Amino acid sequence: METIDIIIADDHLLFAEGLQTILANTPQIRVLKVVSNGHELMQALAGEQAHLVLLDLSMPGMDGEAAAAKIVQLYPEVKILVITMKEDPDTIKTMMQTGVQGMVLKNTGKTELLLAIEEVMKGNVYLSQKLMKQLAGDFKKQKQETWQLTKREKEVLQLIYEGLTTTQIAEKLFVSNYTVETHRKNLFVKSGLNKSALLVKKAIELGYIKG
Numbered sequence: 001m002e003t004i005d006i007i008i009a010d011d012h013l014l015f016a017e018g019l020q021t022i023l024a025n026t027p028q029i030r031v032l033k034v035v036s037n038g039h040e041l042m043q044a045l046a047g048e049q050a051h052l053v054l055l056d057l058s059m060p061g062m063d064g065e066a067a068a069a070k071i072v073q074l075y076p077e078v079k080i081l082v083i084t085m086k087e088d089p090d091t092i093k094t095m096m097q098t099g100v101q102g103m104v105l106k107n108t109g110k111t112e113l114l115l116a117i118e119e120v121m122k123g124n125v126y127l128s129q130k131l132m133k134q135l136a137g138d139f140k141k142q143k144q145e146t147w148q149l150t151k152r153e154k155e156v157l158q159l160i161y162e163g164l165t166t167t168q169i170a171e172k173l174f175v176s177n178y179t180v181e182t183h184r185k186n187l188f189v190k191s192g193l194n195k196s197a198l199l200v201k202k203a204i205e206l207g208y209i210k211g
Helices: 013-024 038-047 064-074 089-098 110-121 129-141 151-161 166-173 177-191 196-206
Strands: 004-009 029-035 052-055 079-084 102-105
Touching: 004 013, 004 038, 004 110, 013 029, 029 038, 038 052, 038 064, 052 064, 052 110, 064 079, 064 089, 079 110, 089 102, 089 129, 089 177, 102 110, 102 129, 151 166, 151 177, 151 196, 166 177, 177 196
Parallel strands: 004 029, 004 052, 052 079, 079 102
Antiparallel strands: none
């Protein structure tokens, strides 16, 4: 396994240092830098070859939401895992639609944090169970019986069911891998699920997939 180079962005020094200590004792993970706001983060990304950013949302100056949007635009190859105290459904959906790969709460344990990092680096979407429950509760509250999918999202969903990889889907639909991944993330957000197998199973039940 290759070393995962990480930048931590959090304005709470004690929390950031604690996070750095946890990761420093973890094989295959290297913390390149710790920054306290979005402006410092963008400067760090310009000078470091990072694989992953651990991102707080509430930071002075440029906050995490604005920083995430810039990272997606300027450094699409860099993964983003949000670590936050915010757990409202609107924030979760906004960040996932922005393009982050995962979100966990700041009171999460070391085991789940490392699992989230592992899943995100594999290219998967990761949301902690509490955040998933918040999304599920929000969808239930709105009494949404459908996922309100676009035509292209339905096409991507069908091809996921057929076992195609992101690259194969991109080639078939004549779009970029990034576009396919964006549609995939939107499917997870709209369904309230975080694994492809669960997504396909539920989509079959709702009639979105043709067998």
